[in-house]
Amino acid sequence: xxxxxxxxxxxxxxxxxxxxxxxxxxxxxxxxxxxxxxxxxxxxxxxxxxxxxxxxxxxxxxxxxxxxxxxxxxxxxxxxxxxxxxxxxxxxxxxxxxxxxxxxxxxxxxxxxxxxxxxxxxxxxxxxxxxxxxxxxxxxxxx
Amino acid sequence: xxxxxxxxxxxxxxxxxxxxxxxxxxxxxxxxxxxxxxxxxxxxxxxxxxxxxxxxxxxxxxxxxxxxxxxxxxxxxxxxxxxxxxxxxxxxxxxxxxxxxxxxxxxxxxxxxxxxxxxxxxxxxxxxxxxxxxxxxxxxxxxxxxxxxxxxxxxxxxxxxxxxxxxxxxxxxxxxxxxxxxxxxxxxxxxxxxxxxxxxxxxxxxxxxxxxxx
Numbered sequence: 001x002x003x004x005x006x007x008x009x010x011x012x013x014x015x016x017x018x019x020x021x022x023x024x025x026x027x028x029x030x031x032x033x034x035x036x037x038x039x040x041x042x043x044x045x046x047x048x049x050x051x052x053x054x055x056x057x058x059x060x061x062x063x064x065x066x067x068x069x070x071x072x073x074x075x076x077x078x079x080x081x082x083x084x085x086x087x088x089x090x091x092x093x094x095x096x097x098x099x100x101x102x103x104x105x106x107x108x109x110x111x112x113x114x115x116x117x118x119x120x121x122x123x124x125x126x127x128x129x130x131x132x133x134x135x136x137x138x139x140x141x142x143x
Numbered sequence: 144x145x146x147x148x149x150x151x152x153x154x155x156x157x158x159x160x161x162x163x164x165x166x167x168x169x170x171x172x173x174x175x176x177x178x179x180x181x182x183x184x185x186x187x188x189x190x191x192x193x194x195x196x197x198x199x200x201x202x203x204x205x206x207x208x209x210x211x212x213x214x215x216x217x218x219x220x221x222x223x224x225x226x227x228x229x230x231x232x233x234x235x236x237x238x239x240x241x242x243x244x245x246x247x248x249x250x251x252x253x254x255x256x257x258x259x260x261x262x263x264x265x266x267x268x269x270x271x272x273x274x275x276x277x278x279x280x281x282x283x284x285x286x287x288x289x290x291x292x293x294x295x296x297x298x299x300x301x302x303x304x305x306x307x308x309x310x311x312x313x314x315x316x317x318x319x320x321x322x323x324x325x326x327x328x329x330x331x332x333x334x335x336x337x338x339x340x341x342x343x344x345x346x347x348x349x350x351x352x353x354x355x356x357x
Contacts, residue, residue, distance in 0.1 A: 002195065003197075005197060005198045005230070006195050006196060006197050006198060006214070006230065007195070007196045007198070007214035007230040007231070007232060008193050008194060008195045008196070009193060009194045009196075009232070010191075010192070010193030010194070024232055024246055026229045026230045026231065026246075027229060027230050029229060032246070034245075034246065053248075053261050053262075053263065053264075053269075054232075054245045054246050054262065054263070054264045055246050055247055055248035055261040055262050056246070056248070057248055057261045072313060087250065088273075089250050089257040089259055089271055089273045090257060090259075090271035090272065090273030090274075090350040090351070090352060091273070091306065091350055092304050092306045092350065092352055093306055104313070104315060104316075104317070104337070106306075106307045106308060106309045106313055106316075107306055107307070107308040107309070107350060108308070108309060108310060108313075109308075109310050120309070120312070120313040121313060122313045122314070122315055139352075141259075141271050141273075141352065143250070
């Protein structure tokens, strides 16, 4: 039993990484996971990963994820990418392309229940139809 | 050899006083060792089950070629107007270097806006603001990281990222980071519609992430 005036370090097997990871318990508070990460490269060329920061913060990313056009909205799911988010705080999204593309990309909203970030895009010179395929990098911070 | 915490036995030939003292010492050793440790004769004997750090009031003295790990109380805001105190993990590299917090951080939900920070294990800090509302029109905007609320203030911001969030329909807007003013802990940005006067831009939201030293 830990006292309120103590902190404890220990290892425990993480379900998501299937490895022993470092945990820190602050007094009587719930423990936080300090280490653990994973990344899968499927489909080929795409990265989908997650990592804990020592504060217990959870970051997840997708890199070089293909969005198939024509579409003006795209729901990116983080289900199955590491531990499930219980809170999503902030995100960043960037278009990736070997060629300059006339698109503007925005975050539309989050849904922590479905672990989904919805994006939407426009053509830079007006109109939303005929948007061709593009690739994105998306980073989400949460717990 | 199996550890025997209960020797000498009562039938062993020892001075009565010594026997009691020895017995007490062995029992005390086991009691002490069993705190946080795998017990004697277990397959993992000698290893820690976990490590408990009593909260220190002062930072330790760390010798050259050593590294210290300890726990110290830190006061953080859990709301814009309320603080909590909780133990966090610190590291000090050799020769009494600067103590670096390894853990620590908090997200503060204020209305629909998230503002938060986290220690990185290098001692740097990452901060974010999610769903910050910008009221147009205007060609510039700013996000103030309220001093003393979002963890330690930035001394030097090393990287800034900004993304527009539009909960409604996609519109032709743009944002561009201008700078970070460490004096006022403020991220300044430019913004505008794709066409026309930037000062005519309508309302929007932004998410930002910053990394820097504290």
